[in-house]
Amino acid sequence: MKPARFHYVRPASIAEAVLLLAEHGEDASILAGGQSLMPVLNMRLSRPRVVVDINRIAKLKGIALADGAVRIGALARHVEVMRSPLIARHLPLIAEAMPNVAHVAVRNRGTFGGSVALADPSAEMPACLLALGGAVVLESTRGRRQVAAEDYFHGLYDTARRPDELLIEALIPPQRPDTLSAFMELSRRHGDFAIAGLACTLRHDAGVIHAPRLVYFGSEPRPVLARTAMAALDGKAWSPATHDAVAAALADDLDPIDNTFGSPAAKLHLQRVVTRRVLDGLPDKARAA
């Protein structure tokens, strides 16, 4: 299992990279951490003519707080995000979710941008990006544009990114101090892709939940903002009645994929289990905060 022949190019700047993408379009594959692309090349499930290795583009690196948003460069490796004091402080949802991404060696190479570009249905970072109301910045020779997460994830491995666009960075508003967040996923083994999962943020005053954002992943072709369930939860105290209402609402929001990991009914059940566990844990989390 070795990759088929390809041409290898290693642009040093964003400008150079987008020129290459403009020239080669769908014949080119962008290589970031390689933790998803290399398996596909090794198995020859994909045979790009040109591999564009972006790892030496300095402007794609780093994590910073600027103009009221946390900027995570496309090349920020999972391990950097996991250890970043800035992320721990301003985006605790991401800090909580990251240990669920793969294993040590994969986190040492895999990148935030690669995860968001790939849009695997079970991936944690796309779900967090959507729950936090973030956006991605895309650039091509035609210019730069910003796309909100809500408009970015279209379907199974399908996003608003065009083949000639390079993902530059994610921009995420810092979590407010009074915002609680929680993350949970169910997978067969630690580090495996999730079968069901929830990334959420909400406010919690005197036992009443406000402005919840619930994003489900794993069971759906893309991360889903569960608007009906959010409406069922907003302004309510968490009680058996609210729990029933949210569980019922989830049937409207979700349409789980049928695959070897389970039937749609089983996955809807698991998403309800995750919801209950997350919300039952919130009062303790609120007290600890």
Added chain:
Amino acid sequence: MSLADDSLEETMAVTMTVNGERVSRAVPVRQNLIDFLRTGLGLTGSHIGCEHGICGACSLRLDGAVVRGCLTLAVQADGAEVVTIEGLTASGEAADLQAAFVERNALQCGYCTPGMLMTAAELLASDATPDRDGIREFMSGNFCRCTGYQAIVDAIETVLRKRRRLA
């Protein structure tokens, strides 16, 4: 940019430090780092299992961090510092870990062992002192088909406690 004939094997000149020694070679651009080390340099200590990132047999150290040798191209290591199990052994960094693996019977066929040691060495070099569950979590990307893991966790835990002066 014009590209060469698609039917030719494209190569690129790279220079990297492998186990402390500088090597310069022309490598096929599609060659994985693990294959370059094993076939190009004869360093067959790192193993190849699945070739798609699942098993961890190919674990090696690239610029100080453990990575999958099957998911990194040799050309990507241009200018980098690579340490394989041969280098880890020669430096003595893992001598106590290797002795603990033997003592605890943490290997049977030994196929996974080089990868296990490379990953465990990263844990030992960090400032973390996880419990057994944490050790398992850290090692979760390395598969062993023989031991059942218990003995591997025992060996790592023993060395961790010794190095942290907890036992």
